[in-house]
Amino acid sequence: MDPRQATVNHTPQQVLKDALSRYEQGKIAISFSGAEDVVLLDMANQMGLAVDVFCLDTGRLHAQTYRFLETVRQHYNLDLELLMPQPEAVSELVRHKGLYSFYEDGHSECCAIRKIEPLRRKLDTLDAWITGQRRDQSVTRTNVPQEQEDQAFSTDEHTLIKFNPLADWSSADVWSYIRTQGVPYNELHDSGFVSIGCEPCTRAIAPHEHERAGRWWWEESTQKECGLHAQNVIKIVD
Amino acid sequence: MHITLVKKILASGEPCRKCRDVEQRLKDGGHWPRIDEVITADERDPNSPGMRLAKDLNIDLAPFFVVRDNGAVTIYTLYFKFVKEVLQSNHRQSDADKELLENNPDLDFI
Ligand code: SF4
Secondary structure (H helix, E strand, C coil): CCHHHCCCCCCHHHHHHHHHHHCCCCCEEEECCCCCCHHHHHHHHHCCCCCEEEEECCCCECHHHHHHHHHHHHHCCCCEEEECCCHHHHHHHHHHHCCCCHHHHCCHHHHHHHHHHHHHHHHCCCCEEECCCCHHHCHHHCCCCCEEECCCCCCCCCCCEEECCCCCCCHHHHHHHHHHHCCCCCHHHHHCCCCCCEHHHECCCCCCCCHHHHECCCCCCCCCCCECCCCCCCCCCC | CEEEEEEEECCCCCECHHHHHHHHHHHHCCCHHHCCEEEEEECCCCCCHHHHHHHHHCCCECCEEEEEECCEEEEECCHHHHHHHCCCCCCCHHHHHHHHHHHCHHHHHC
16 A cells, blocks of 8 residues: 555544654654644653654744643653754844844745744654644645645655644544643633744634634735636636 | 746736746846746636646646756746756755745644
């Protein structure tokens, strides 16, 4: 069977177990965002699976998130690796554009420096990574499979596999797991935060809002500037 | 080698911002003469040459480059990868990372 298909529609635990059995330690890691994806750490822990865990420390996280990272580190006795951006790049950005350039220019420049560069540096050392991505998180994730070749970070010389054990789960599934298993969670969730990222770019949302509304809300939520969107053109013949 | 740039016209009739940016970067870097052909993918017209080519090649991002060399066809949807590999020119890593993020919106939640 094609290994890409091997875990389709399996439980998150099965995907995790399968992934961790196929790659040696040091070549696979969980990317932990400091939010609901804590369930992945709990699942690995309950199954007695050793796994490396890293987290992107952009320098702009909420104080509550830093406290949560420490709670999780202690709770699961984790060797949690924090990935930091290059100080020179951050310094140059701030010197030229200030601390809140994303409100003017959009978030991609700051995210490229604070997230993508350190993430790429880490992923270059791995053969596979595990994320908490779910299909219901945004319009850009509706096709997320449980396992995929990572098109963004693979290179001609280095194929990287991405596992998304929670792809099939809904937010309700995740919260049901957190409650029933007594998993520690970020206290921001109790204040209306659903998707949690950096402090200046994250806000609490109303119950009827999609979680995407809590991130970069000043930007167009469905903006996919680079996509090619054919219009349904009705030709009128006169 | 034959290089085609496919640029996009948005449904609003405006040229896409990224396409304008890429064109300007090519000109500023002195690379514009290396582009043999520019065709347009007009979102209002699925039969526009660029939309047809994108469909044939199964590409859903623009701008993109089609590089034909000795019978081999290579598609580049990342400008900075194209610049590095085809034009053999250097670029700032942060620009390439920004483009990577913009072309992969599912990375938004990392
Ligand atoms: S989420 Fe906001 S603060 Fe964090 S890296 Fe992106 S733009 Fe910068």
